Amino acid sequence: MSTPPQILDALVIGAGPAGIGTALALAAVEGLTFGVIERGQIGQTFLDWPTEQTFLTPSFTGNGFGATDLNAVHPETSPAFSLGVDYQTGGQYAKYLRSVVKHFGVPVLDGTEATAVTAREDGFEVQCARGPVLARSLVWAGGEFHQPLEPRVAGTGLADLARAPEAWEPRTGRALVMGGYESGLDIACHHVERGAHVTVVDGSTPWDAGTGSDPSFRLAPRSRVRLSAALETGRLTLIGAHAGSIKRDGDEFVVRLDDGNRIRIDSRPIAATGYGPGLGPVEGLFAQRADGWPDLDKDDQSTLASGLFLSGPAIRHGGLKFCFIYKFRQRFAHIARIIGERAGKDVGALEAWRAAGMLTDDLSCCGVECAC
Ligand SMILES: Cc1cc2nc3c(=O)[nH]c(=O)nc-3n(C[C@H](O)[C@H](O)[C@H](O)COP(=O)(O)OP(=O)(O)OC[C@H]3O[C@@H](n4cnc5c(N)ncnc54)[C@H](O)[C@@H]3O)c2cc1C
Structure with missing residues (x-):
């Protein structure tokens, strides 16, 4: 990691799977100067996951036959192999990320938050507590x-967010979850499995989504298995209506639904209502699509600031969502190739990502439907 006046070819902000994966692809381009800064520790998000939460996407070491582990961020690695676990907890996956960083010698500066980013003629200036860093390209x-x-x-202040540890603490009696997609059903099943009576409310009834092969639009098999087991207990109720208001009534809580019904529960309702793009200090450097997600060109670059790339689950192209690791990792080598070519480097080594099924340049091929 260099500091001014030297200007890096690329700086990556964030050391989760997207940041580490992109850095590994940059490392394959010989001669590029780059680094990663991370405000917490490597894999901080996974360290922050409630301890009960596990991956939805299974890991399996299919690498030798061209089916690279779904949760791997480098073609020659597999969390299933290194951890011996198929559905990792957050702590386990953070351990995998740390081992990858160590093995490949990825230059990561942890405890270093990017607090402000300015676009300049020759690249970007990133402010962090250790001083400014200059880079020709920036990967958020x-x-x-x-x-x-x-x-x-x-x-809404009376609800617990599903990402908070308190939402996972045992709930006796009647509980309610707002949001019925993956996170909502995950935490609802968690409480049903521990004896609570849980109602899930969601006007868009995501548990019914049955068409299309894309796991971004239908429940993961693991979630469907858990959902059916939870329904069989008789302690899970799914309601196709949105919550309209939450009130406290003594020791109880009353949630009014937009269909006029009221549900009385014994603990704070849980909100599993999704995540935003989380652009932090680069928010002003991305235009927004009509749906609020960042507007990207075909190379995952900001349409406002050339040289600023987005890596991770907030990538959207048309109706395609890249919200799983196995999806957004398709773009690590693509981004590294654009940055490498601009720096006049040989990017041939990145073809190894394609051979491992980890590089998609042509996004028109991603909408395939399974026949059965
Ligand atoms: C509850 C939940 C469950 C999920 N389950 C799965 C799953 O089973 N399988 C799957 O493939 N995907 C899953 N996902 C999708 C998920 O988005 C990814 O797995 C993954 O966390 C995204 O990786 P990332 O590197 O983009 O972000 P993160 O893992 O969140 O990493 C971002 C990093 O950037 C750092 N950072 C943020 N701001 C700054 C700053 N200003 N300066 C410096 N550092 C900063 C953070 O500390 C963090 O370490 C899940 C997501 C959620 C929310």
Whole structure:
């Protein structure tokens, strides 16, 4: 990691799977100067996951046959191999990321938050507590976990966010979860499995989404198995309505739904209502799409600031969502190639990512439907 007046070819902000994965692809381009800064520790988001939470996407070491472990960030690695676990906890996955960083010698400066970013003629100036860093290209890989979206209901302050450890603490009696997609059903099943009676409310009934092969739009198999087991207990109720307001009534809470019904529960409702793009200090350097997600060109670059790339689950192209690791890792080598070519380097080594099924340049091929 260099400091001014030297200007790096690339700086990556964030040491989660997106930041580490992109840095590993940059490292394959010989002669590039680059570094990663991280405000916490490597894999901080996974260290912050509630301890009960595990991955939805299974790990399996299919690497030798061209089916690279779904949660790997480098073609020659596999969390299933190094951890011996298929559905990792956050702590386990952070350990995998640390081992990858160590093995490949990725230059990561932890405890270093990017607090402000300015676009300059020759690149970007990033402010952090250790002083400014200059880079010709910048990769934002800050993730979205730090920007949970609160439900738009009166009394939202009475709810616990699903990302908070207190939402996972045992709940006796009647509980309620707002949001019925992966995170909501995950925490609802968690409480049903421990004996609570749980109601999940969501007007868009995501548990019914049954068409299309894209896991970004239908529940993961693991979630469907857990959902059906939870329904069989008779302690899980799914309601196709949104919460409208939350009120406290003595020791109880009353949630009014937009269909006029009221539900009385024994503990604070849980909000599992999604995440925003979490752009932090680069927010002003991205234009927004109509749906609020960052507007990107075909190379995952800001349409406002050339040289500023986005890596991670906030990538959207048309109707395609890149919200799983196996999806957004398709762009690590693509971004590294653009940066490498601009710096006049040989980018041939990145073809190894394509051979491992970890590089997609042509996004028109991603919408395939499975026949059965
Ligand atoms: C609850 C939940 C469950 C999920 N389960 C799965 C799953 O099973 N499988 C899957 O493939 N995906 C899953 N995802 C998708 C998830 O988004 C990714 O797995 C992953 O966390 C995204 O990686 P990332 O590197 O973009 O972000 P993160 O892992 O969040 O990493 C971002 C890093 O950037 C750092 N950072 C942020 N701002 C700054 C700053 N200003 N300066 C310096 N550093 C900064 C953070 O500290 C953090 O370490 C899940 C997501 C959530 C929220």
